[in-house]
Amino acid sequence: MxxxxxxxxxxxHGCSILRLSYGDALIDQSLALxxxxxxLPGGDDAWNTAIRAAMAGxxxxxxxxxxxxxxxxxxFVFAPxxxxxxxxxxxxxxxxxxxxxxxxxxxxxxxxxxxxDGLAVDGGRVATMRTAEAPAGADGVPExxxxxxxxxxxxxxxxPGETPDQxxxxxxxxxxxxxxxxxxxxxxxxxxxxxxWREDGAVALTRAVAERAAPAVVAA
Numbered sequence: 566m567x568x569x570x571x572x573x574x575x576x577x578h579g580c581s582i583l584r585l586s587y588g589d590a591l592i593d594q595s596l597a598l599x600x601x602x603x604x605l606p607g608g609d610d611a612w613n614t615a616i617r618a619a620m621a622g623x624x625x626x627x628x629x630x631x632x633x634x635x636x637x638x639x640x641f642v643f644a645p646x647x648x649x650x651x652x653x654x655x656x657x658x659x660x661x662x663x664x665x666x667x668x669x670x671x672x673x674x675x676x677x678x679x680x681x682d683g684l685a686v687d688g689g690r691v692a693t694m695r696t697a698e699a700p701a702g703a704d705g706v707p708e709x710x711x712x713x714x715x716x717x718x719x720x721x722x723x724x725p726g727e728t729p730d731q732x733x734x735x736x737x738x739x740x741x742x743x744x745x746x747x748x749x750x751x752x753x754x755x756x757x758x759x760x761x762w763r764e765d766g767a768v769a770l771t772r773a774v775a776e777r778a779a780p781a782v783v784a785a
Contacts, residue, residue: 596628596630596745596748596749597749598628598748598749598752599752599753599756601626601756602626602628602641602752603624603626603627603628604628604629604630604748605627605628605629605630606629606630606631607629607630607631607638607639607640608631609631611629611630611631611638611639611640611713612638612640612695612711612713614629614640615627615629615640615641615642615711615713616640616697616711618642619642619699619709619710619711620699620709623642623709624642625642625643625644625709626642626643627641627642628640628641628642628748628752629642630744630748632718632743632744632745632748634720635717635718635719635720635733636715636716636717636718636720636744637714637715637716637718637744637747637748638713638714638715638716639713639714639748640711640712640713640714641658641711641712641713641755642709642710642711643709643710643711643712644708644709644710645698645706645707645709645710646706647706648701648704648705648706649698649706649707649710650767652681652771653762653767653770654696654698654710654712655681655682655694655695655696655712656767656770656771656773656774657712657755657758657759657762657770658694658696658712658714658755659678659680659681659682659684659694659774659777660754660758660770660773660774660777661751661752661754661755661757661758662684662692662694662714662716662751662754663676663678663684663777664750664751664754664757664758665747665750665751665753665754666684666686666691666692666716666734666747668750669734669739669742669746669747669750670686670737670739671737671738671739674686674687674737674738675687675688676777677777677778677779677780678774678777678778678779679778679779680774680775680778682694682695684716685779686732686734686737687732687737688729688730688779689729689730689731689732689736689737690730690731690732691716691717691731691732691733691734691737692714692715692716692717693714693715694712694713694714694715695712695713696710696711696712696713697710697711697713698710698711714751716734716744716747717731717732717733717734718733718734718735718739718742718743718744718747719733719734719735719741719742720733734747758770758773761773
């Protein structure tokens, strides 16, 4: 990659979580992502773009994204420095996305997680998440991990009212939420949940996900 290179650390109470290294040639400067993250064009398939890039040695902190067609689709590339508990990256993403959408939600509009990989607004699914990671090395640490999100911002999968279990943010009164703004909010909250993981462990994330799950999911 061309351009200057900088090394950045996620710092959580003085302890580094992930080392991020990036060049500035292809960075999408239209997104005000927090330090350590840098946006890159994801094309028509941000998820597979990120997977291919991670396998080819993409710089950690890369966020491949696409905000067209009424959706916010993005994939975060991480370089873990320790073993990852099963489902940990998915929990990190779910909590960060929940907080971002909850902040933007109109008053009295309920937001819930649909574990393990969904998020609902007022009972209708608006987002899905997925993860992938390299096989763990001899030390138990994967070389890379990718977190993907797909949020229906202004375009659901069907006509309004046709599928009551699915919706989009605009239909739920969020107004003109820009995909770039949603991704920026999520990135900031992701840093906070990385901090929680470092300080309190994966069990704290599992507990937080359960607390934010839809009542029917909890009951099940």
